[in-house]
Amino acid sequence: MTDEEQEFAPFNKIQGVASTNVVAYSNEYDDFISFEGSYVHGIFTGFKWQCVEFARRWLLLCKSCIFQSIRTAADMWHKLSFVERVTDGQKFHLKKYSNGSPYKPTCDTFLIYSASIQAPYGHIAVICEVQESFIRVIEQNFRFHIWSNNYSRQVPLVFRDGLYYIEDYLNIYGWMGIENNDQLRSLNKSNVNLILEKYRQPKEISGLNRCIAPHKVFDDMSVLYSMDINNQNEKCSMKFNGNDRCYYQANDDFFINISSISNELYSLFIQVTDNIIHDDEILRDLEIPNQFWLRIRKSWIDEREFDVIDHMEFKLDEKNLKLCKYKVNPALMIFHSAVLQEKSIQTMNIAYDFTSTFQLHHLLVRYWKKLDIKNTIHILIDSDDELKESIIYMQTVMIEAGINVKICLLSNELHWKNSTIVDSDGEIVKIVWKLCIWEKIFQDFTGQYDANKKKDCWTPAHKEHPCLSDILLNEQIRIIEPLWKSITNHTAFLSILSRKFPNHPNIVSSEWIPSKDSKYTPLVNWSTEKKNNDIIQSYNATKTFDYRHMCEEIISEKNCENSDKTIVSLMIHGVCAGFGIIEEPNHIMDAKNNKLYCCMI
Structure with a gap:
């Protein structure tokens, strides 16, 4: 399907609701970054409406947990080792299963894609259903825009030589499950007042610093x-003056x-x-x-x-x-x-x-x-x-x-x-x-x-x-x-x-x-x-x-x-x-x- 034939849902358009209470929104284009913050109960969940934001918001609303600041979805595979519960600060470790694992993926685990030319920041989705021949994932900002009106999709699951492979058109690192997942509950009216203040303190406008390049790093330039x-x-x-290095x-x-x-x-x-x-x-x-x-x-x-x-x-x-x-x-x-x-x-x-x-x-x-x-x-x-x-x-x-x-x-x-x-x-x-x-x-x-x-x-x-x-x-x-x-x-x-x-x-x-x-x-x-x-x-x-x-x-x-x-x-x-x-x-x-x-x- 060509770009002209694809349908682009407008930015902010609701695509569906996962796990009864997690809304998936359209980012309109896979390579657009809004740099507008998304907050739930005062907790920052990420940029609207990136896949990492959806994963963090899903984790918060469904498991009362969040994970640390992470630059890209692909980085999660190497740099993320735990999530922490916002009501008491307890940490729950993440267990990684590489694609081609003897352990079958389960519901409520993260599916992590590696960075590539097609997806320079990688991708993350949440596995919400597992069958013998497929898994169903829920996600936000997936690059195939023909799915922009459907927040969930099926991905083939293959069992070969005693190993499980999830097959998709992008390379997959594997899936990450939360240890002691059975101890986690959704965030609702009964426990939202228990959120620790350190997780929802507003961030002030700060961090603006004027700098000068230490030497002449570009020539006089005109366009x-x-x-x-x-x-x-x-x-x-x-024209730009090459000496202007601010x-x-x-x-x-x-x-x-x-x-x-x-x-x-x-x-x-x-x-x-x-x-x-x-x-x-x-x-x-x-x-x-x-x-x-x-x-x-x-x-x-x-x-x-x-x-x-x-x-x-x-x-x-x-x-x-x-x-x-x-x-x-x-x-x-x-x-x-x-x-x-x-x-x-x-x-x-x-x-x-x-x-x-x-x-x-x-x-x-x-x-x-x-x-x-x-x-x-x-x-x-x-x-x-x-x-x-x-x-x-x-x-x-x-x-x-x-x-x-x-x-x-x-x-x-x-x-x-x-x-x-x-x-x-x-x-x-x-x-x-x-x-x-x-x-x-x-x-x-x-x-x-x-x-x-x-x-x-x-x-x-x-x-x-x-x-x-x-x-x-x-x-x-x-x-x-x-x-x-x-x-x-x-x-x-x-x-x-x-x-x-x-x-x-x-x-x-x-x-x-x-x-x-x-x-x-x-x-x-x-x-x-x-x-x-x-x-x-x-x-x-x-x-x-x-x-x-x-x-x-x-x-x-x-x-x-x-x-x-x-x-x-x-x-x-x-x-x-x-x-x-x-x-x-x-x-x-x-x-x-x-x-x-x-x-x-």
């Missing part, structure tokens, strides 16, 4: 892309905290966005022209999947992550920088398990493939677009995903043809991708269509070349990074979010108030307004919403050695795909002045 603009072959590059180190707990918090906050973003989109009063307060309302609501229904890239920015407040207002690079530039940092780190002679952005490019390509776009995507750029290098990078990602892409200068490469918009080749524009500063667009629209303010609908100008509003409000055109994101990316969004969830530990209070209160600092530094590319415009004092009164609570920097760092979580369609670190960003500054560093885990 080149090419594009054709106005019939000229233009080369764009992003990197960060952290443990996987750090990644788990960032991923879990980011994914949770994204779900809150979606809730608040839905509330705002359907509230005329708030849309009016945010000064979004009413001509956009219908199109925003339509995009919320029809273009939810077209939310591709986002980022969240956090500050460390002692040991907690605090979500802050977007103040640094646009998301695309951060993604591009992170991928290039990943390339440069690979040239360093430094030992590490993985980096904080190791799967970023791969997941970007995969998500573009998942969108299954058949029409040409027109990438719209301005002649002086400062994101040009990053836009070209995203073009290469789309092409790698099998998508036909055209880059068009917005000013002169799109035309009206009757009532449709076409490119210079005469191809009808059906899907566009452009990273927009929505508030600036709304202001431009208000000025350009001043005569239509009192109308309830938008009408195009029908000049020779369509303007951006003609494209964004055109019902014949679908938008990637859609119009509804104008709500989530609005300057005032976090203030609304903080009002909806006032006591959330990871959300900084953000208010529409004058900044005289010593607890708050202005979000807008008007002396650097021009440096911020005129993203934020002055408003008439009579307006309901006044950016000059946007303030954010000052985060305490006491006893926090990393308070000068901004931690940027990189999101692909609402799932944390990696993170980077920016040092001492100015409150508002030119995006190109920021430097993103990857973190080695």
